[in-house]
Amino acid sequence: MAFRVLGICGSLREKSYNMAALKAAGEFMPADLSLTITQFADIPLYNQDVQDKGFPAPVMRLNKEVLEADAILIASPEYNYSVSGVLKNALDWLSRIQPAQPFKNKPVAIISATGGPLGGARNQYELRKILGCFEAHVLARPEIFIGMEQTKFDAELKLTDEPTRKILGDQMKAFADHITKVKKGFA
Ligand SMILES: Cc1cc2nc3c(=O)[nH]c(=O)nc-3n(C[C@H](O)[C@H](O)[C@H](O)COP(=O)(O)O)c2cc1C
Numbered sequence: 001m002a003f004r005v006l007g008i009c010g011s012l013r014e015k016s017y018n019m020a021a022l023k024a025a026g027e028f029m030p031a032d033l034s035l036t037i038t039q040f041a042d043i044p045l046y047n048q049d050v051q052d053k054g055f056p057a058p059v060m061r062l063n064k065e066v067l068e069a070d071a072i073l074i075a076s077p078e079y080n081y082s083v084s085g086v087l088k089n090a091l092d093w094l095s096r097i098q099p100a101q102p103f104k105n106k107p108v109a110i111i112s113a114t115g116g117p118l119g120g121a122r123n124q125y126e127l128r129k130i131l132g133c134f135e136a137h138v139l140a141r142p143e144i145f146i147g148m149e150q151t152k153f154d155a156e157l158k159l160t161d162e163p164t165r166k167i168l169g170d171q172m173k174a175f176a177d178h179i180t181k182v183k184k185g186f187a
Contacts, residue, residue, distance in 0.1 A: 003179050005029070006069035007037035010076025010087035017113040017149040020157035021168070022075040025111060028169040030176050035073065038065050046092045059093040066094065066102035071179045072136075075111040078123030083130065091130055103134035107182040109175045111144045111168070113152075119145025139178045142171045 007026065009019045019037070026035035042058040044050065055063075066072060076087050083091075095101045108131055112120025124143065131138050144167060146152055152161035159165055 002032050002034045003070035003176070003183075004068070005033050005035045005071045005073050005175075005179075006065050007035050008040070008072060008074045008076075008087070008090075009037065010074065010084040012041050012086055015157060016077075017146070017153055017157070018075040018077050018111070020153055020159065021111050021113045021144075021146055022073065024159040024165070025073060025075070025168055025172055028165070029172045033071075033172065033176050033179075036065075036069075038062060040090050041086075043086075043090050043093060046089055051093075051096055055093070055097065059090075059097075062090060063094055063097050063102050066106065069106075070183065071107040071109070071175065072103070073109050073111070073175070074127065075113065076120070076123060076127065078112060078114050078116075078118075078120035081122040082126045083123055087127075088130075091134075095134065101134060103131065103136040105182070106134075106136045107139070107175070107179045108136045109139040109171060109178070111146070111171070113146035113149040115149055117147040119147035121145050137178070137182045139171070139175055142167055142174060144168060144171055 007022045011018045040062050114120045152164050154160050
């Protein structure tokens, strides 16, 4: 049976390069992985007063999607050397769900694409820190930092850069192995 991977994009932009990278990763997935990309633009800003009255439906929907997925693939831009606000906000909501937030023991892989040359490295290490707090199992390598994104995708947002295509394929193979190992250890 194929592992179900939930794709989460940290940019809400219609022409997001990170969404394009997520879709490209889906194309390079081996046969034992299948990708579904979620949308979460309707999640409100975190507010404990709202939480105390009951988690909003869009948060519970995302929680269910993360719980039901075998693994999570996050593609996110870097905002001001850190995680994008929309992604951090969604993660903050999920982290408050009791008795357990949905990322516990979940295999996760990360991609980032940015306009600058560093490809979002600082954002990825911030994200790894958060996912460590969640006790998720983040794939160590290959790491994918797509810098100068405008030179790696064409006008239709198709990933055209050959080395990036290759390493994305390598990461998806490593991700499939990682998911298998994590699932054996925590079944
Ligand atoms: C608020 C904001 C902050 C940003 N900060 C960074 C940054 O710290 N490092 C970086 O490489 N790019 C930064 N960028 C540029 C993003 O990398 C670029 O806009 C990227 O294309 C966004 O991803 P998307 O195409 O998926 O929307 C920033 C962009 C925004 C809107």
